[in-house]
Amino acid sequence: MRNGEIAEAFEELASLYELDGAVVYRVVAYRNAAKAIRESGVSVEEMARQGRADELAGVGKTIAEKIGALLDDGSIPAADKLKGRIPSGLIEVTRIPGLGPKRARLLHEQLGIESLDDLRAAAEDGRLEGVQGFGAKAAENVRAALAAGADGSDKPRLLLSKALEVGEALVGALREHPAALRVELAGSARRWADSCKDLDIVCAASDPAALVAAFTELPEIDQVGSSGEAGARAVTHSGLPVDLRIVPAESFGNLLQHFTGSGKHNEALRTDAVKRGLHVSEYGVADDESGESHAFETEEEVYAKVGLAYIEPELRENRGELKAARDGKLPELIRLEDIRGDLHSHTTLSDGRNSMREMAEAARDRGYEYLAITDHSATHGFGDDVPPDELRKQIERVAALNEELDGITLLAGTETNILPEGKLDYEDELLEQLDWVVASVHTSFQMGEQKMTDRMVAAIGHPLVDVIGHPTGRLIGRREPYALNVDRVIEAAAEAGTFLEINANPNRRDLPDNYAKAAVEAGVTIAIDSDSHGVDTLVNMRYGVATARRAWLTKANVANTRPWAEVDKLRKTPRKRYQ
């Protein structure tokens, strides 16, 4: 079973316990365990088989046993038992705004409601008002939510690149307003998560009312829900909810820290602080000893007050960053400026939109020292392939252009398909003449896990494969990863010395952060590549670096923070012509 599937089972179990009226701490414990399982960079099934599932933070003896039962029998006995009492449709009912587990349970007990359809009927025929705690307003809110299309599914999330497009425009416009003192994007966008469900903007202002008024008039804003001196809630034309908060400048650090999250990070931070007699909220840090509350202008001061080193937003996911901050063991995260070249790009020779020269000049303008031209191989499958003879000519064209270009080195490369049997798309004799070889899967996505993993491991073992491109094949929010044993892929890459890519395309960000972290811990070197198909997407490198930062990576973990000559030496098969 995949980590995601195991996590889902425990999320369901948490909801069932919650509807059954279990103590909230038990429900939270199951939810925390589900999160740890989902985010694990190694196979939890494998850990469980080895009796090590309880090494995950938040998984103890009881949950470890339940994981075992789930793997052995396909279900958790406690969940099966609860399902006898609690209809699964009730979980959807709890996702209607304003309805939670307590009220859903009440509706089940008093009206026999078991599904959204039942809820709709009861809201329409007036039975809802008869339930204790429900008045006319509550019933009306349910009717409105259902009419607005609430269907019991989780809120949709927008890809980070789309959210940032809007968020950066809003922040830029607000910063230009004369009343603005400080304006920062907070929330999941500031943590560079894969996707966002809303935007949070935190401001300090000399004239709050004027700044709020200006915000509601911005061209990106469609509807304004509520607004006042303290901020506004609005929705953009693209349907993204935006929360604007205005705070006093002297407590800007507290608010920014609070609204950057994540919720789990803040919860853990506060629990930790309580042990030191400190109570952290968005307004300040209250000190039991002095009885005073301390407000801070900067986040650095907030973290210092609770005895922690400053934690970068990308790390604030409660994945061990608090302990590392306490022990002074936070990594010095890689920065975008550390990147010295891009090792995966396309031109019009395959499916790119710009010529080799245009790509080279654009890369040089970004300050890169080198750019690998890696057009698709002979069986790419989408047309625009590069047959062997064409690739030979391309090597010559790269050499000729290098003669003309100053300030950047072009590398002759390929993004070769990994064929279903694990072989590559060109003969070794041709691959040997290339400076850089990316190998990726672009066909036969539906293979079983064993075959797909064998296929990948075979490519990793090929002496002339420098890096595996977008190793899991996921498309964020649209396509699950291939059925792949990522543990084995990482192990094979570590053993062979083959690099694994963090593909920086914002739709991919592949390797994902959890796997990239596990890969580096296993000794794998990472390459962060834009996979640009035009000059306009070289900037996507920032999403790859963000994923690397979320994976706790340093400059040293990433190949292309080095000059090209060092990258050549670092890979498993340095090419003779460079020696």
Next chain:
DNA sequence: GCCGTTTTCGGCCCGACTGTTTTCAGTCG
């Protein structure tokens, strides 16, 4: 149900808002 530089038992973040209350529970972020 988990966890341990106060604890192997007794804790387990903080505050705002809403609607229904007659002092607060439930929900949300």
